[in-house]
Amino acid sequence: YNPIKEHFRLEPYLENIVSKKLRSAHTKIRVSSHSLRIHTGRYERKRIERQYRYCELCNNGDIEDEFHFIFICHHYEHLRIKYIKRFYRCRPSMYKLIMYLNNSNKVEHYMLSKFLNEAYTVRNNLLNA
Numbered sequence: 001y002n003p004i005k006e007h008f009r010l011e012p013y014l015e016n017i018v019s020k021k022l023r024s025a026h027t028k029i030r031v032s033s034h035s036l037r038i039h040t041g042r043y044e045r046k047r048i049e050r051q052y053r054y055c056e057l058c059n060n061g062d063i064e065d066e067f068h069f070i071f072i073c074h075h076y077e078h079l080r081i082k083y084i085k086r087f088y089r090c091r092p093s094m095y096k097l098i099m100y101l102n103n104s105n106k107v108e109h110y111m112l113s114k115f116l117n118e119a120y121t122v123r124n125n126l127l128n129a
Helices: 012-016 020-031 066-072 074-083 094-102 106-127
Strands: none
Touching: 012 020, 012 106, 020 066, 020 106, 066 074, 066 094, 066 106, 074 106, 094 106
């Protein structure tokens, strides 16, 4: 989280996103209050070492962290195309993720929140099927 939060201040997305549901989806990714394996694996009864917290959906051996969830996992590709600008989707990197999370563009905040909200729903539906 250190590279993402550069200054101690109210983050612009908190004011830009009016919908409580969408703001909550965005906040979950920012403060690691989500159910991605990178986070849940450390608190399970049998703790999973970080390098083994694989994505349970795509089974390609990637760790299911925020970067994988937003930019890589193929189960959300249709949502990525719909909500995330091509600049961020093409050749994704940690640098682009940090830039994306730190921007102050209201439209991009809203679109990321829509993506996250719908991606959480898709993930839950696939895991509980």
